[in-house]
Amino acid sequence: MFHPLKRLNEAAKQAVHAVQSYFVLAWNAVRFIVARPFYGGDIIQQMDSIGVQSLAIVLLTGFFTGMVLALQFSVQMAQFGATMYLGRLVTASMIRELGPVLAGLMVAGRVGSGIAAEIGSMRVTEQIDALNTLGTDPIKKLVTPRLLAALVMLPVLTILADLIGIFGGNVIASLYVGIPSSLYWRTVWEQIAAGGFVLRYIPTDFIQGLFKPFVFGALISITGCFFGLQTSGGTEGVGKATTRTVVTASVLILTTDYFMTQILLYILP
């Protein structure tokens, strides 16, 4: 009776400690954004790795998601004779939810695992210790550039995923449902304008759609770095770190998406 409670106590302590370490890492990574020296080359390299090299998979996912949305909606909306509003539904779904979430999940799988594997390998081969002994803070050198790159590139990838997804919807609307492209794009704009504008020119939907990937970028990069830096136990440890990163980042993306949607709908109805 005593031992299970003791174990539970230990597990709870470890969990709290892990959460604390996660936030300390995140805080330090943010703090170093404004501290010298700046690793500009590393930031550019990470922007290429996180953004440019993820482009193909994000565009592919966005395009087919837009097509499948249009396909599903067209079947349902045909029952009410409302297929002309296909553009509005595809646009709302892509910009508000699917663009950010799918781009986030794709990048979590491709980039988050890569970050964890790279930093985990550096940990087990003592390269992190080497950085320390050479007078470099590993968080500043490894975590901050990845965080900055992800903060910039996730919104960019999301915009492109949104665009290609809406275009995918257009392909199905015109080829399969028979809605003219001009009508489709007009309803796309009607949807964007329907939510109103912030500061006169920025559509409210865009605020929602771009705030989320910003947060997802932080979650993916910090989670990958966190599990990478915590790696122990050789190559097996590296494998575990990558798996934990993908699972944790994906769960965090999906759960924070819900809460962010709640908050954003309250602030920007």
Added chain:
Amino acid sequence: MSGDPVREGVDGGDDTAVSDLGFDGEADTVPRERASGYGRDATPVIELSHVYLSFESPLLDDISLKVAHGETLVIAGESGTGKSTILKLMLRLLVPDKGDVLIDGERINDLSFEEALEVRQKMGMVFQGAALFDSMTVFENVAYPLREHTDLDDDEIEQRVRQKLEYVDLEPDKVMAQLPAELSGGMKKRVGIARGIANDPAILLYDEPTSGLDPLTTGTITRLIRKLQREMGVTSVVVSHDMRSAFQVATRIALLAKRRIVFLGTPDEMAASKDHYIRDFLGDL
């Protein structure tokens, strides 16, 4: 020397063998035959004073030792006795549970992370597996500390990198553009040493510099450590269980067993020791 005999061991017991190194060598339960009685005026470059460390179980108990300027101390012992941990304490990658670690007389236990980074700039470290940054070329690896901590321009950095690579008997034109994955084990170790000395540190720490190397390459690395001692006068701490190499490079040897230093003295004193554990440890040497 008075006080707790357990914590002070037999350190003060034999002050007759005078060395020219400048201070006391301290250890617990050190056999009588070890050298001691260094003068007490000079500040040791590295000092561990009654250091205790444990993780899930105790790892180091009451470790005390001092390393003088220009000295090469070899820390020997069986695997898993905490030899490399002592290096990490010196680098302040770990902080002891109890006791003090001093570098140039400055207590480093309580330094902030940023302050510790500054102290580490006085030191070069050669890792067991070389720990070269595998995404960087040999040139970038050796140039790394220069880019981080000096204002040298690109030409000066290249000149310095070439000089250091030549110093460790590597041909700069052949290796500079290579990635660590393209190098042999011995070449990696030498590049690791070149990186360690790039900033001309006052202290060099080696973690198992000859492990996993063939006898010829082991000889090359051993000669290189002696060359660095002779020509650069760096203070060195070498963690090794390769006693043949240790006897060639050491000014003094500390033997670690069961979480404590059980011997601290010169190689000659170790070779002459009648202690059973030391005889067993040295084997056929």
